[in-house]
Amino acid sequence: MLYPGGKKRVIITNVSPKVEEGRFPAKAVVEQDVIIAADIFSDGHDAIAASAYIRTAGERQWAELPMRFVINDYWQAVFRATQKGMHEFRVTAWVDHYTTWKKGVKKKYDAGQDVRVELQIGAELLRDAASKNKGEADRLNAWAAQLLEFTDPGQGVLLALSNDVAAVMYWHRDRDTITEYPVTYRVEVERKKAGFSTWYELFPRSASPDVSRHGTFRDVAKLLPRIARMGFDVLYFPPIHPIGEVNRKGKNNSLTANPGDPGSPWAIGNRLGGHKAIHPELGSLADFKELIKAAGDHDIEIAMDIAYQCAPDHPYVKQHPQWFTWRPDGTVQYAENPPKKYEDILPFNFETDDWENLWKELKSVVDYWIDAGIRVFRIDNPHTKAFAFWEWMIREVREQYPDVIFLAEAFTRPRVMERLAKAGFNQSYTYFTWRNTKHEIEQYMTELTGTEMRHYFRPNFWPNTPDILPPILTHGGENAHIMRVVLAATLSSNYGLYGPVYEFGINTPHGAKEEYLDNEKYEIKHWEWDQYTRIGDIITRLNRIRRENAALQSTWNIQFAQTSNDQITCYVKIDADADNQLIIVVNLDVYHTQAAHVTLPVGMLGIGHHEPYMVVDLLGGGKYRWVGDINYVELNPYQMPAHIFKVVKLQQHEQ
Numbered sequence: 001m002l003y004p005g006g007k008k009r010v011i012i013t014n015v016s017p018k019v020e021e022g023r024f025p026a027k028a029v030v031e032q033d034v035i036i037a038a039d040i041f042s043d044g045h046d047a048i049a050a051s052a053y054i055r056t057a058g059e060r061q062w063a064e065l066p067m068r069f070v071i072n073d074y075w076q077a078v079f080r081a082t083q084k085g086m087h088e089f090r091v092t093a094w095v096d097h098y099t100t101w102k103k104g105v106k107k108k109y110d111a112g113q114d115v116r117v118e119l120q121i122g123a124e125l126l127r128d129a130a131s132k133n134k135g136e137a138d139r140l141n142a143w144a145a146q147l148l149e150f151t152d153p154g155q156g157v158l159l160a161l162s163n164d165v166a167a168v169m170y171w172h173r174d175r176d177t178i179t180e181y182p183v184t185y186r187v188e189v190e191r192k193k194a195g196f197s198t199w200y201e202l203f204p205r206s207a208s209p210d211v212s213r214h215g216t217f218r219d220v221a222k223l224l225p226r227i228a229r230m231g232f233d234v235l236y237f238p239p240i241h242p243i244g245e246v247n248r249k250g251k252n253n254s255l256t257a258n259p260g261d262p263g264s265p266w267a268i269g270n271r272l273g274g275h276k277a278i279h280p281e282l283g284s285l286a287d288f289k290e291l292i293k294a295a296g297d298h299d300i301e302i303a304m305d306i307a308y309q310c311a312p313d314h315p316y317v318k319q320h321p322q323w324f325t326w327r328p329d330g331t332v333q334y335a336e337n338p339p340k341k342y343e344d345i346l347p348f349n350f351e352t353d354d355w356e357n358l359w360k361e362l363k364s365v366v367d368y369w370i371d372a373g374i375r376v377f378r379i380d381n382p383h384t385k386a387f388a389f390w391e392w393m394i395r396e397v398r399e400q401y402p403d404v405i406f407l408a409e410a411f412t413r414p415r416v417m418e419r420l421a422k423a424g425f426n427q428s429y430t431y432f433t434w435r436n437t438k439h440e441i442e443q444y445m446t447e448l449t450g451t452e453m454r455h456y457f458r459p460n461f462w463p464n465t466p467d468i469l470p471p472i473l474t475h476g477g478e479n480a481h482i483m484r485v486v487l488a489a490t491l492s493s494n495y496g497l498y499g500p501v502y503e504f505g506i507n508t509p510h511g512a513k514e515e516y517l518d519n520e521k522y523e524i525k526h527w528e529w530d531q532y533t534r535i536g537d538i539i540t541r542l543n544r545i546r547r548e549n550a551a552l553q554s555t556w557n558i559q560f561a562q563t564s565n566d567q568i569t570c571y572v573k574i575d576a577d578a579d580n581q582l583i584i585v586v587n588l589d590v591y592h593t594q595a596a597h598v599t600l601p602v603g604m605l606g607i608g609h610h611e612p613y614m615v616v617d618l619l620g621g622g623k624y625r626w627v628g629d630i631n632y633v634e635l636n637p638y639q640m641p642a643h644i645f646k647v648v649k650l651q652q653h654e655q
């Protein structure tokens, strides 16, 4: 054979969605449209056709989705994911001789030319197809005969153009000429919460209303109605296990604890147990399960922190000394995330010869909490553990429990964060916390949504965490807290807050560090949960707006608008299915009123350049009559630093 598949003239390239040429699956959520796309072309000028095939992994049957030509050799098919789980797809294309012929015959006929020879060619095409497709042979041969019998060529042309013939010829194409893209790609379809979630972080030990005692799970249960009212649907706790007594840290990260200091919850394990035990002052396993259930009754899921590390008195250290790297002086070097030092914990050695048992045990920790009812995990510092471990562990867990969500808490180098997402993490912390200027925000969003990252990296935006008090919140006070949470909640469909500190506007830094002074990581707090704050009120409004507007339930539908002032950023978010169009305008200057002309992508909004329409501010109230693409905005950060405008077409408004 001179060349394999020499009759296959169509080229297929740039297939998407794909991640590293198919090494990893792309991600989607149920009820999301997955666009399967490719560049498809052939030599010459013949018509071509293409189909994508999709199936749930493990099934035999493929479902065929005809692809549609969009522009410039770019083709796509839209697949609406309805079932969770791993899916596979492949792309095929072929020269469509029937369509080429049909178009040619019509052109000639319309130009008044003799088409008798063309009709004979058509009959040959139909007969050829009949010879290869027994099931349709009778119909195809009958049509072929008719083409030759018509005395009026116009009737032949009509038959050639009929949908019936086109459909049969489409489904019974010549197999020898079909190009099959050689790679089958994967898309993992996850539950909706993987793509749209609103996180509130609190330390359960600080939930007690009584200043003289440690908070418990039962105290947290009493806060659930409040957290639900604020619109959060994931309640995330730092680790809830017994805390190491050896090398315990004291207030403000001091290396010596005073009597009564509770220690950092991330220093896991002591004589009472390790990763599968609960710190006794929080309550029992039964209390924890009850809390999970009570949270469910408020549509809130409890997210647990998994931090694979051990306090020196964690039972693993004695039971499995081979899982740690011992130094000649009989100690283990404490863990680090440079430049941070974690003197109260020991890292696992992922290169231990006993790695298989280590992996199994670490997975069994996740399995244990899944058994208790947990489906959402925030994974501490995953970038300091082996990538292969994550890929294996997450795949194993998700094959059995496709609902489980893992959030990667990795603030590290971009390639490392990307690889963790590829390895299976469903959501990832991001650099949003430090992206402040208009240019930085636009550039970062473009990176997240406009590159291959959109297929595998789901950002979760946090304006603060117990580890991070960014300078903007320190300097900008209440206005900055409001502005930053508006950005987080509208730029990204997944966002979260280290809650009490944020809503109560606490922002005193620990010296020159970007950290909170008197950090809750090292001491128990007692919050005045009943106090009203403007920040809390606006967070509640924001979360309601997010729930009521489908356009905010995706991160990928963002389009920035031009603004005449760099202190003002403006972006449009659209959900076509829900007919929901939002224009978000944010004043990034937390001290001064700023104004700008914004130039909107009105084409996307289906608005003419001079057409009037209404914009209704869902956040601050008020409505305005705007016309076409260029409109004026002015925002005073002491009143409201942002507009979340819903676009209402005038006809709808008048109804």
Ligand SMILES: O=P(O)(O)O[C@H]1O[C@H](CO)[C@@H](O[C@H]2O[C@H](CO)[C@@H](O)[C@H](O)[C@H]2O)[C@H](O)[C@H]1O
Binding pocket: 249, 253, 264, 265, 266, 267, 268, 307, 337, 340, 341, 342, 343, 344, 345, 380, 381, 409, 410, 411, 466, 467, 521
């Ligand atoms: O390293 P990151 O900044 O990503 O932070 C995460 O991991 C840290 C280690 O688990 C954790 O640090 C806290 O716990 C440590 C262990 O007890 C303690 O030494 C640190 O002082 C304390 O900040 C951090 O909270 C977590 O988010």
